[in-house]
């Protein structure tokens with residue numbers, strides 16, 4: 001008899017429900033559905049529909065599951081089911097766990113999406129068998145998930161691991177401070193996420209800098225991405241070289257600080273910027289090596305995430 005778990009990955013644009021084999025971590029059925037509106041009632045509709053579709057494919061009733069785990073792109077207080085802040089959804093203090101549990105008639109456990117992904121990597125991915133590991137995600141946003149003492153560490157209010165909002169710029173810099181999606185200035189994410197890198201390059205191009213980046217994006221500023229900057233770097237473009245030196249310095253320092261603070265056995269790198277920007281990753285790793293405490297570097301490995309986009313939904317299903 002296969003033991004099954006039910007998980008949901010709730011992002012800013014779609015919800016993906018999956019039924020996961022508890023013993024192998026494999027996804028045995030899944031259904032992804034776009035969010036048509038972002039108000040909580042509409043999102044509950046979409047999530048419960050995605051769950052119905054995934055479970056019906058197997059002929060299993062939702063009520064037969066012990067609980068449903070949901071990874072949410074935002075700050076979540078797992079113990080109460082409240083989403084404290086989810087900028088992509090425009091939510092503040094939404095009791096999403098309670099609303100979904102009322103709809104489904106099953107207990108709901110919510111967590112930050114990167115906490116869920118870290119738990120997925122711990123159970124069946126790059127952190128399997130390890131008790132101290134950190135998932136560092138650099139994609140459209142920046143964040144981390146913490147495995148400490150073999151357990152998922154979410155912090156006192158569920159907002160542990162918010163690496164993207166660690167401040168990496170002083171208040172009186174020599175270059176302009178950049179505002180982050182969280183509303184504050186100087187956050188890591190404001191300088192290193194895919195969305196913010198692309199926005200910065202577009203701003204600097206329209207301010208008159210010259211770079212191969214625009215030509216490599218087919219002359220269309222809307223097609224500029226971090227991976228286009230990475231390609232310009234490979235062609236020796238001076239702007240891309242300077243930008244990547246700065247971004248790599250910030251990312252390398254932030255990851256080195258995580259390693260120095262927590263002394264993990266493994267740092268796991270994931271996200272679209274990591275996948276799409278091999279030159280940036282190499283430069284960031286060089287900076288990391290220069291900045292990490294020597295004693296914390298001993299026995300520490302740096303690996304790519306194994307489970308990719310599935311980590312979040314697998315980890316959510318298996319949340320404890």
Ligand SMILES: [Zn+2]
Nearest residue numbers: 165180182187
């Ligand atoms: Zn921030």
